[in-house]
Amino acid sequence: VQLQASGGGLVQAGGSLRLSCTASGRTFSSYAMGWFRQAPGKEREFVATISWSGGSTYYADSVKGRFTASRDNAKNTVYLQMNSLKPEDTAVYYCAAVGGGSYPRRSANNYDYWGQGTQVTVSS
Numbered sequence: 001v002q003l004q005a006s007g008g009g010l011v012q013a014g015g016s017l018r019l020s021c022t023a024s025g026r027t028f029s030s031y032a033m034g035w036f037r038q039a040p041g042k043e044r045e046f047v048a049t050i051s052w053s054g055g056s057t058y059y060a061d062s063v064k065g066r067f068t069a070s071r072d073n074a075k076n077t078v079y080l081q082m083n084s085l086k087p088e089d090t091a092v093y094y095c096a097a098v099g100g101g102s103y104p105r106r107s108a109n110n111y112d113y114w115g116q117g118t119q120v121t122v123s124s
Helices: none
Strands: 003-006 009-012 017-023 031-038 045-050 057-059 067-072 077-082 091-099 118-123
Touching: 003 091, 017 031, 017 091, 017 118, 031 067, 031 077, 045 067, 045 077, 057 067, 077 091
Parallel strands: 009 118
Antiparallel strands: 003 017, 017 077, 031 045, 031 091, 045 057, 067 077, 091 118
């Protein structure tokens, strides 16, 4: 599976962005998807995960109520809608895929495939 993330950019605090991650291949619906982020000098951290069908989502406490993960399996695409953005949300955001096994998975080590990352910068 190859993943291509897009949608990052520069936004003012309180603003919104929607990230997209498109996957190659015909088995997208068999992968649970995750979003992670990494700020300079920090470890990669879990943001959100969405189940194979999209019927279940989990979020980091820091983004709960502000971010929403969704997916369109017909388009092989997963989304991360980010509202009420804060300067501390500034990071490179990555999408990732994991096939089979348990759900949800919040550790980056559990994911099999990764996108290239997209930069999100929130100015104060």
